[in-house]
Structures are given as structure tokens and as C-alpha cells.
Amino acid sequence: MSISSVPMQKKLISTESGAPAIAGSTGVPVNEKVRRSRMTVLAATAELLFERGFAGASVDEISRRSGVAKTTIYRHWPTRVDLLRDACSTIGTPQKVPDTGSFQTDMTALMTDLAQLLRTARWTSVLPSIIDAAERDPDIADMYSKLQHGYSAPFETVILRAITRGELPDDTDVAMLIAALTGPLFYRRWFSRDPLTDAFAKQIVQRVIR
């Protein structure tokens, strides 16, 4: 579909504030200003998350760092948790969904990819501070469990396709299977701190889905 064929309605919805694009006093369209200010705030929030963890990313500090007024920040995000959810979404690393037609091949690819992310991605250092904040604040706990379900979506897709192909039984407990596969990797990354190798990820696949 070319740009010109996008229906007008869709164009309006796709602007981030939902408001029509009218040029402001500086000549920059209002929506473009809104978009830029949101991006500046999200970038400052991500920086603070990396530097100081979840507790260090206060709205005061985010306002100071981004140069965007607190009133403006609260216009974009009603609560700190809303802002932090969006910022967390930007720092995660979405996994590609393999689709070779074989469950074992696809799952092995996803698992070795996840092992590599857990060994190297910068967000893995921020995550325990979010989990810690979630222990004390039910809104953060709820926000984080939704993010986690988003992160595990590629695993769900691969499992559902295997069920459709008949490689897995119809009554497969998808959430249990995701926990059985990814849980051991999380355990090594943050709890036992034993080496999190590709070989380990493959051993888990073999043990869980043989």
C-alpha cells in the first residue's frame, strides 16, 4: 500500500497526540512539536533508567534532564508509571519470530537469541530495579507483567504455529511451556549466574520439548 492510498482517518490516528496537524507559532506543526517533546522525554527517561535504575528515574529528574516542563510531561503521560512503561518499551530488544516450519528449529533459534540478549543487552541490568519496584507498587507490578507478556509474544507465536501444524497437542498449556523454556535462562542470568551459553539454551529446548 502506497502512502497516498492510506485513508485520511488512518493518517489522523497515526499522529501521536491524535490532534490535527496545525502549524504552531514557530512554524513547526504542533504534532511535530508534540512528537519531538515526547521523544526527548522518553530518551531522557531511558538514559536515567540505565544510569540509576528505576528508582532514580523520577519525574523531577526526567524534567531536569530533558528540559521539558513537568506539566508538559504530565500532559503526555498521566502518571509516572505510564511514562516508565513507554520508556521500558523503547529500551527492550524485540526478538524476530523465526518461521522455518519446524517447531524445534524455530524454538532453538529463539532460545539461543534470548541467551545472547541476556548475555549482552544493556536493559538486562535495568530490569532487576523494575522487578524490585514492582514488589512495593502494584501498578508497577501490573505494568511490568504486561511488558513481560509482550516480550514473550514471539515464543507464543512459535508455539501456536506448532499447534496449528499438529507438532504440539491442541491442549498445550502455552504459558506453562513459555515458563519452562525461558525461566531457566532468566534463572542463570540473574540468580545462579552460571554461564548462559548457547549450548545451555539448546539443552533446555531438548529437555523441555523432546
Added chain:
Amino acid sequence: MSISSVPMQKKLISTESGAPAIAGSTGVPVNEKVRRSRMTVLAATAELLFERGFAGASVDEISRRSGVAKTTIYRHWPTRVDLLRDACSTIGTPQKVPDTGSFQTDMTALMTDLAQLLRTARWTSVLPSIIDAAERDPDIADMYSKLQHGYSAPFETVILRAITRGELPDDTDVAMLIAALTGPLFYRRWFSRDPLTDAFAKQIVQRVIR
């Protein structure tokens, strides 16, 4: 073995400071005073861990809370990490090691017991703050991974007994099997936050050791 048959050497070693028990100026034996002051400090540290998490348990605050001078605290524990390691050991809940003669029965008992602990034990709320501190401090990371290996000792015992009985192959990768079994429970407790039921723990046992 009765108390009177304990060799003298052992009696001396068993005193916590290692020093001989000589009565101090108050008439209380020195070792008893040392033991009491250590216990007071450990209790204050555990209290602070529960209230404020790992970052909130500073030696300053522990000294204030316990009424024990910082110089005394540092005489017992050379570093804050040494003190926190001992305090963490006291707040954990050691699991009993079942020994029914059947690997499946023993492991199911351990796993449902762990699921119950993860649902109810107070230390589970403190743990993410330790994991978070470990991300920034290699000494804490090292301390915590040793504690974690201690917590998983009952699982190791049950697996090693099953190898001895011939229920598991001689070349069983014990650390991998512990990760495969306990990882999914940790994942549900702190990451996905899906219900951590006994039924889930049993499903994991069946899937991993069938």
C-alpha cells in the same frame, strides 16, 4: 555424641569469635557479649532489608538501629558485603530434603515446597533489591551467586541420590537440571507474575524429568 564428649578444640572453634571465653568487666563472658552483639546487628540488618531493601541497609543505619558502634560492626565483619551475606543467610528459609527413595516423589515435594515459599515467604520481596545491587557490584554478585547455590543444595542432594540409585544417568548435568526445574518457578514469581500454584510446579516436574 553427648556434650561432654565434644573435644576441647571443637568447643573453642564453635565460639563465634574464635577467642577463649573469659568473663568481661560486666561479669558476662566475652564470647557471650560478642555473640549477643553479632545477633543484635544481624537482626537490625534483617529488619532494614525487609523495610528498605538492600540499598537501604547501610552500615550507618544498621549501627543506629542496633545501637552497636560502627567500629564494633567492622570488627565482626570486615566489609558491608560480609555483613549482608550473613544477614541474607539468616532471612532465607532452608528447605527440608525429602528422602522417600523415589526421585519423582522427592522432586515433586521439593518443587511444591519451593512454590509455596515463593508465594508466601517475606524474603522473596527483598531478593530483587539484592539482584539489583549485584548488577552494579561484582562483590555482591559473587556473594549472591554463592547464596543461591546454597539455596539450591537440597535440589542437588535429591538429584545426586537419584544418580546413585540409578534413576538418573551418571552423566546428568546437575546444574542444568536445577535450572530447568527451579527457573520456571522463579520466572513466575518475579517476571511473568502468572499464578504460581502447586499444580504448576508439578507440571514442570513432569515435563522436565519424564
